[in-house]
Amino acid sequence: MEVVIVPDAHAMGALVAGFIAQLVAKRPNAVLGLATGSSPLPIYRDLERQLQDGSLSLAGCKAFLLDEYVGLTANHPQSYRATIGREVTERLDIPPDAVVGPDGSATDLLRACEAYENALMAAGGIDIQLLGIGVNGHVGFNEPTSSLASGTRVKTLSAQTRADNARFFESADEVPRHVMTQGIGTILRARHLVLVATGERKATAVAAAVEGPLSAFVPASALQLHPHATVVVDETAASQLQLAPYYRATYNAKPPWQGL
């Protein structure tokens, strides 16, 4: 695992958007794995900047959403499909029909999970998967005690996650109780995992995921099993990392994108 400590969210966005730009330069039809929530927004804004200055095009790319609320239709403003529409597809040149998400409004959710996994496989898998982390260590919506081998399935949100996501809804009661999420086994099949976190609130979860034991209780610790995982954190999210000086020294010696 490579841990990169950057000064702030803006620097995180620029660095990770740089990973994506390097990938797309080599593979214009790359398959991107997109996360929602606040953490990846600086990445999407930097991609937009690159598109505007003419240095990047995602027109040949496909994208897969990591997760989706169950019970919200795709046009509900807080569905992840609509959020990615606002934050990514309407602002970047990735064609809207090249974006696939789990269908949380399907009547047969089991079948919808299967269809999503099949679409992922048919696309040849994800080249770079963006991930945030929950304060409880979740990744995607794989809440604590999720199977480390899980596939895409329906999960029940924890009270912590529902409270954290209430800021996107008019009232806490409106936050759906269930989600469809890529499983940890699904996430681990992506060729490059990039987990980003900013802010003090994420410091405990980041330290547990990176330096704690591999445990279903901290689902993000599953990144320890992946041969190409990069964790990009700002100074505050890095504040509980015991080996921060080592990560800084390693990063300065070899920029992480050299491995892409």
Ligand code: F6R
């Ligand atoms: C979102 C997702 C979640 C978030 C996590 C952090 O698609 O899968 O795991 O990444 O809850 O959310 P933010 O970034 O809003 O703190």
